[in-house]
Amino acid sequence: MINMAVHQNLLRLKGFCMTPTERLLVYPFMANGSVASWLRDTHVITAVRGTIGHIAPEYLSTGKCTEKIDVFGYGVMLLELITGQRAFDLVRLANDEDVMLLDWVKGLLREKKLETLVNVDLKGSYLDVEVEQLIQVALLCTQSMPLERPKMSEVVRMLEGNGLAERWEECLKKDLFMQELNIAYNPNSDSIIADSTYNLCPDELSGPR
Known part of the structure; x- marks a missing residue:
């Protein structure tokens, strides 16, 4: 039955060998090894991997990969497209600004400087309403709580x-x-301290400017 399986992506069985102690199937030599050998002998990387600025906060703390981590990274990418800025840039630190793009964007939104967010290379060739919508989508994708982020199908x-x-x-x-x-819990606090780990959805974008 196995010998009857013929496909361009499958190795065809050459024969078999039976001894009192073994049952062997004979296949052509596989220079790169079999799938089974790769699955059993290749090691699992458990360390956090990713690009600084694109990594979701829960991945840093748990090391567990979920689809919501990709949603977070997509939101950061949208902000990069809108602003023309890097997700992580030490140049902003030299200018006394946040090195993390997400924090930098949220800071400008709190200061109601939406026009500063848009990439200057666009030279005004964009619609304000579309930029606002993209920022809204990006911020929804980068919420600190994974369950509050939309699915990619919802993003589309x-x-x-x-x-x-x-x-x-x-x-x-x-x-x-x-x-x-x-x-309520911090009555002496005059403002909310917000960074990339805080779920900030600024109401400056909720209406016309």
């Missing part, structure tokens, strides 16, 4: 203009709740 629909407004509004409500909660 939002980029096509379906469901973004509702998802963004929901994010704003959660953010407002978190701010109120922070003030």
